[in-house]
Amino acid sequence: MGFLIVNRISLPVGAPEGEALSLARRRLSSLGVPTRGLSFSVYRRSVDARRKKDIRFLYSVAVTGEMPTVSDARLAAADIARATDPVLPEPVGTEPLFHPPVIVGSGPAGLFAALLLAEHGYAPVVLERGGSVAERRRAVAAFSGTHLLDPETNIQFGAGGAGTFSDGKLITRVNDPLCRYVLSRFTEFGAPEEILTLAKPHIGTDILSLVVERILDRIVALGGEVHYHTKFLSCRTAGERLVGVLTDRGEI
Ligand SMILES: Cc1cc2nc3c(=O)[nH]c(=O)nc-3n(C[C@H](O)[C@H](O)[C@H](O)COP(=O)(O)OP(=O)(O)OC[C@H]3O[C@@H](n4cnc5c(N)ncnc54)[C@H](O)[C@@H]3O)c2cc1C
Structure with missing residues (x-):
């Protein structure tokens, strides 16, 4: 869905957020846009510390509702941009899968792939060479004390x-609308809502590990499987067909 972003609203630190919304409304009104019926919410907040004696918050405000018929050039001149919510690809294919998709690794990449597959009805099997979050906490604490590394369950695996x-610094130079989608999923699994608006969100390890556990729980609740202590070794193929996945605990 389309919406507007009113950029560069500068306020002193401590000024109420509502002021940013009022200024955004006023800026749109100055273009002759009727603002009744439009909704205003903080889209992003960053710190402008260029002048040490006058540190300010820089707000961007999202405006949703019936979009005004103002030219893009006039909007741009007022530092207002058009934006759209990211559209996730719809699941393709109509034939049922006879074998579940297998995902190797439950890092951020595997985790989100598994979550989306599970939510679209393709309950995946996740193979993870290391242990659960609880096991990892113990292994990482033990490593700090003894310096003995568990090669499978540790700070990486x-x-x-x-x-x-x-x-848990949730920042990237990648400018993709899906970044916001990922952040919004994080809030669904326990991250604070402020990560959606802060320019440099940072949630720390404690919240992050909770989010990871909850995403894994959701995958399992939707019928997926997470096999810990299971290392992917290779694929078994017959011609061009994949017929098996070999792990250190046998073939699946
Ligand atoms: C100390 C540290 C701090 C970081 N801080 C940040 C930060 O603040 N912000 C940020 O954005 N990024 C940070 N990063 C980087 C971020 O963690 C990585 O970019 C991200 O984890 C990569 O995700 P991935 O899914 O591609 O791979 P990984 O996270 O590496 O996940 C791969 C998974 O696959 C498993 N695996 C590997 N081989 C096999 C196999 N053969 N069979 C089964 N399982 C297997 C591994 O055990 C692992 O769980 C940090 C990284 C480290 C190490």
Whole structure:
């Protein structure tokens, strides 16, 4: 769905957020746009610390509702941009799968792939060489004390991959509308709502590991399977067909 983003609303730190919304409304009104019936919400907030004696918050405000018929050039001149919500590809194919999709690794990439497959009815099998989040917490604590590395369950390997014990800085230089989709899914699984608006969201390891556990629980609740301590070794093929997946615990 289309919406507008009113950019560059500068306010002193401590000014109520509502002021940013009022200024956005006023800016649209100044273009002759009737603003009754439109909804205003904070889209992003960053810190402008270029002048040390006057540190400010820079807001972008999202405007939803019936979109005004103002030319893009006039909007741009007022620092207002048009935007659209990301559209996820619809599931393709109508034939049922006879074998579940197999995902190797439960890092951020595998986790989201498994979540979306599970939500679209293709209950996946996730193979993870390391242990669960709880096992990883114990292994990481033990490593700090003894310096003895468990080569399979550690700060890199196990549920959630390297993401679980990362700093939880949710920033990227990739400018893709799906980034916002990922953040919104994080909030659904326990991350604070502020990550949707802060320019540099940072949730820390404690919340991140909780989010990872909840995503894995959802995958399982939707019929998926997560096999810990199961290392993918190779694929078995017959001609061009994949007929088996070999792991260190046997073939699936
Ligand atoms: C200390 C640290 C801090 C970080 N901080 C941040 C941060 O703040 N913000 C940020 O955006 N990024 C951060 N990163 C980077 C981020 O964690 C990675 O970019 C991200 O985890 C990569 O995701 P991935 O799914 O591609 O791979 P991985 O997270 O590496 O996941 C791969 C998974 O596959 C499993 N696996 C591997 N081989 C096999 C096999 N043969 N069979 C079965 N399972 C297997 C592994 O055990 C692992 O769980 C940090 C990384 C580290 C190490």
